[in-house]
Amino acid sequence: MAASSRQRSTIAIIGLGNIGGVAAGCLRAADRQDIIVCVRQPIERLYLERPEGDVEVPLRALTNPADAKPVDWVLLCTKAQQTPSAAPWLARLCNSSTRVAVLQNGISHVERVAPLAGDAVVVPTLVYYNGERLGADRVRLRHVAEHDLVAADDADGRAFAQLLEGTPLRVLLSREFSTLAWRKLLINTVANPITALTLQRQAVFRREDVKALCIAILEEAVAVARADGAQLAEDEAVKTMSTLLTYPPEAGTSMYFDRLAGRALEVEALTGAVVAAGRRLNVATPLNAALLTLLRAVSDAASAG
Ligand SMILES: NC(=O)c1ccc[n+]([C@@H]2O[C@H](COP(=O)([O-])OP(=O)(O)OC[C@H]3O[C@@H](n4cnc5c(N)ncnc54)[C@H](OP(=O)(O)O)[C@@H]3O)[C@@H](O)[C@H]2O)c1
Known part of the structure; x- marks a missing residue:
């Protein structure tokens, strides 16, 4: 008993929102590691609804970074724009033996x-x-895909996959991580901005004029992705649009819900990443730059309000 408890690794989950809440519930229910959640509001128990059967788990929560100690793993589950606010947590939780898995959208997790x-x-x-x-x-x-998470097929990615063994979260290990990251960003490059700016759910993508605009936005992003080394199909923009059209018309997006709630938008990690990479790689992105200006104006107004 004492030996096995000594072997349990420690995981701190920063941000108990949609993604962090599910990760915390799944890991706590599997009970293979010691889990703490780093939150802004105290919480003692979490109820997780999942296809494998609902569970209610007790949680050990910290609300003050000063109470945190170094752990084996951190799962960073804030929105990308909230990352700087997690700095005090990371400073206390990390040492040279720690791995920080970033569960966020975008292509620049490490940077x-x-x-x-x-x-x-x-x-x-x-x-x-x-x-x-x-x-x-x-x-x-x-579960909305055959896998729930993707990590690179290297030593750190494999260690991440092992961490989630025994939970319902299935990790795909891929040697094409950066291509898959770009593919996911392509969807987010149209799905999030268009729903947030039009304040319409995904039914808006059934309009022929919106479809044509989305293809043009995607063509720009695909050119940037290729310049960045992503291995994409000839007709990647059209394929991405077809994928988007398989989603239910009544589905929203996280940027749409953030705009409805008057919250800041995850704009720099999505459209901002395409425009920044375009600038770095000398690929013109006028449509994405126009979206970026509008999204920044919306997001800044929400932050100020
Ligand atoms: N939702 C999805 O299904 C989904 C799917 C794929 C990818 N993603 C991506 O996953 C990432 C996380 O998204 P999400 O939907 O989980 O966002 P979310 O629901 O907004 O959750 C973020 C959580 O982080 C917390 N937080 C922020 N700063 C913090 C800090 N300094 N200390 C402690 N907690 C902090 C927030 O707390 P407060 O509530 O106090 O603000 C919130 O609970 C994003 O990059 C998103 O694009 C989401």
Whole structure:
């Protein structure tokens, strides 16, 4: 008993929203590691609805970074724009033996998080599951793809996959991580901005004029992705649009819900990443730059309000 408890590794989950809530509930229910959640509001129990059967788990929560100690793994589950606010947590949780898995959208996980993580290793991941925080102590997991997360097929990615063994979260290890990251960003490059700016759910993509605009936005992003080394199909923009059209018309997007709620938008990690990479790689992105200006104006007004 004492020996096995000594072997349990420690995981700190920063941000108990849609994604962090599901990760915390799944890991706590599997009970293979010691889990703490780093939150702004205290919480003692979490109810997780999941296809494998609902569970209610006790949580050990910290609300003050000063109470945190170094852990084996950090799962960073804030929105990308909230990453700087997690710096005090990362400073206390990380040492040279820590790995920080970043469960955020975008392509620049390492650049975003490494400056805040000291000597820790940053492990980028792509999230495919749908998480929904239904209330203060309730979250729902939906599987929407064959895998729930993707990590690079290297030593750190494999260690991340092992961490989630015994949970319902299935990790795909891929040698094409950066291509998959770009593919996911392509969807987000149209799905999020268009729903947020039009304040319409995904039914808006059934309009022929919106479809044509989306293809043009995607063509720009695909050119940037190729210049960045992504291995994409000839007709990647059209394929991406076809994928988007398989989603239910009544589905929203996280940027749409953030705009409805008057919250800041995850704009720099999505459209901002395309425009920044275009500038770096000398690929013109006028449509994405126009979207970026509008989204920044919306997001800044929300932050100021
Ligand atoms: N939702 C999905 O199904 C989905 C799917 C794929 C990818 N993603 C990506 O996953 C990432 C996380 O998204 P999400 O939907 O989980 O966002 P979210 O629901 O907004 O959750 C973020 C959580 O982080 C917390 N937080 C922010 N700063 C913090 C800090 N300094 N200390 C402690 N907690 C902090 C927030 O707390 P407060 O509530 O106090 O603000 C919130 O609970 C994003 O990059 C998103 O694009 C989401």
